[in-house]
Amino acid sequence: MKFNFRNKLALVTASSKGIGYEIAKQLALNGAKVAISSRSKKNLVAARNKILKEKKNVDCRYFLCDLSKLNQIDALQKKVTKSFKSNIDILVNNSGGPKVLTATKTKLKDWSFALNNNLLSSILMSQKVIPGMKKNKWGRIINLTSTTAKEPSPSLVLSNVTRAGVISFGKSLSYEIGMYGITVNSILTGGVLTDRIKSLIGKDKKKISRTLKKIANNIPVKRVANPDEFIQIVLFLCSENSSYINGSAITVDGGVSKSIF
Numbered sequence: 001m002k003f004n005f006r007n008k009l010a011l012v013t014a015s016s017k018g019i020g021y022e023i024a025k026q027l028a029l030n031g032a033k034v035a036i037s038s039r040s041k042k043n044l045v046a047a048r049n050k051i052l053k054e055k056k057n058v059d060c061r062y063f064l065c066d067l068s069k070l071n072q073i074d075a076l077q078k079k080v081t082k083s084f085k086s087n088i089d090i091l092v093n094n095s096g097g098p099k100v101l102t103a104t105k106t107k108l109k110d111w112s113f114a115l116n117n118n119l120l121s122s123i124l125m126s127q128k129v130i131p132g133m134k135k136n137k138w139g140r141i142i143n144l145t146s147t148t149a150k151e152p153s154p155s156l157v158l159s160n161v162t163r164a165g166v167i168s169f170g171k172s173l174s175y176e177i178g179m180y181g182i183t184v185n186s187i188l189t190g191g192v193l194t195d196r197i198k199s200l201i202g203k204d205k206k207k208i209s210r211t212l213k214k215i216a217n218n219i220p221v222k223r224v225a226n227p228d229e230f231i232q233i234v235l236f237l238c239s240e241n242s243s244y245i246n247g248s249a250i251t252v253d254g255g256v257s258k259s260i261f
């Protein structure tokens with residue numbers, strides 16, 4: 001499917017690497033003006049340079065933002081709109097995963113970070129872009145979450161709780177702003193081959209290979225997805241073609257989830 005995001009401004013958070021980067025890159029390659037953000041300037045510069053190598057005339061700009069520090073959310077929205085002299089049309093809420101911990105091992109500082117970085121950042125970022133979207137009578141908000149929001153993992157309690165909260169907020173928000181031509185949807189990712197997955201496994205390359213094979217055996221399609229494989233559904237949800245899809249939580253995991261909904 002071909003997409004045309006010409007004259008649309010997209011902001012993708014946590015987009016210097018992994019899934020966020022791939023989405024930002026594809027939005028740019030399909031004509032969007034793209035703002036990428038991360039807490040690392042070094043990673044942002046590298047990401048922007050890689051995107052420009054793919055297509056020299058794209059308008060891609062980077063902005064520093066630590067999502068766990070909520071006072072930076074407002075600043076990010078203002079900097080992006082001022083830099084591009086445009087309201088944000090497409091928001092992709094993405095964030096790095098919290099610590100791997102069981103419920104009884106968590107401490108207050110762990111919850112504070114996870115709630116800010118993975119839940120409240122998405123809520124506040126969404127609230128910041130809505131006035132501009134209402135003015136334009138068009139907008140797309142996509143929340144990148146995890147299948148753990150539906151089927152909790154014992155060792156990922158911080159992710160389980162915060163990702164479920166993002167989906168619930170997205171659904172609630174979709175009731176309020178659908179009438180303005182703005183849709184809100186969430187993507188629940190399963191096994192996607194990113195730096196996050198590798199970091200959960202460890203640094204040993206042989207161990208990574210063995211573990212990925214074990215994970216693949218539990219997935220009906222018998223492989224772990226590359227980010228490119230679910231980018232198309234994200235692009236579709238960002239497009240004009242998805243105008244009647246609103247408030248949905250779409251699982252993209254190769255069929256590994258057991259639930260029927």
